Amino acid sequence: MPQQEHPYPASGAWLLDNRFRRWMEPPKRFVEKLSLTPEMTVVDFGCGPGFFTVELAKHAGRVVGVDLQADMLKKARRKTEKAGVQNVEFLQSDGASLQLPDASVDLIMLYTVFHEIADPDAAIKEFHRILKPSGRLVIVEVIKKHLIPGAPIQNSAELQAKVEADGYKLQTLTPYRLYGIFFFTKKAPA
Known part of the structure; x- marks a missing residue:
């Protein structure tokens, strides 16, 4: 499964959160698929400039936006402050160690x-460590190669095998626009 050497640059954050993208891909439409409740804690990993963060905060009790880049976190923080949501905090991490x-x-x-x-x-x-016993891991990736030239394509079977090898069970793989939404649940320890 191909991994990119560098994360999407913070200088391109405007491409990740703009009027056209919000029109084409309303955050509310995707967040509704997650069946969130007010008592839930949600991690928006790779939150970037906060495209989904505010909408997640409207449905969950606590949201933790995580990104590798400090500049992306600054943009996400400004977005949540402007929206007036109070239940969001931010962490800078590559995912290998989450506080x-x-x-x-x-x-x-x-x-x-x-x-x-x-x-x-x-x-x-690390995700397995922080997830509750009934916790869910939701991964959305481009899986339709011919539709987005140059996009990093995930092989569905490889992604599923990699995640399941580390203690998860795939519940569903749902097509969504050009993507696949992988809904995994944390397996109980053997």
Whole structure:
């Protein structure tokens, strides 16, 4: 499964959060698929400039936006402050080490960022540590190669095998626009 050497640059954040993208891909439409409740803690991993963060905060009790780049986190923080949401905090991390307690998170969402993680195995293990026993890992990646020339394409079977090898079970793989939404649940320890 191809991994990019560098994350999407913060200088291109305007491409990730603009009027056209919000029109084409309303955050509310995707977030509704997650079945969030007010008592949930959600991690928006690879939150970038906060495209989904504000909408997640409207549905969950606590949202933790995580990004590798400080500049992306600044943009996300400004966006949440402007929206007036109070239940969001931010962490800078590559995913290998998250400053969150064991079994404290209900859902971790990665929206077209899995391919950017430098060490996906370490991140998947760290996600497993912070997820509650019934926790869900939701990974969205481009899976239709011919539709977006040059996009980092994920082989569905490879992604599923990699994640399941680290203690998850695929519940569903749902087509969504040009993407696949992988809904995994944390397996109980053997």
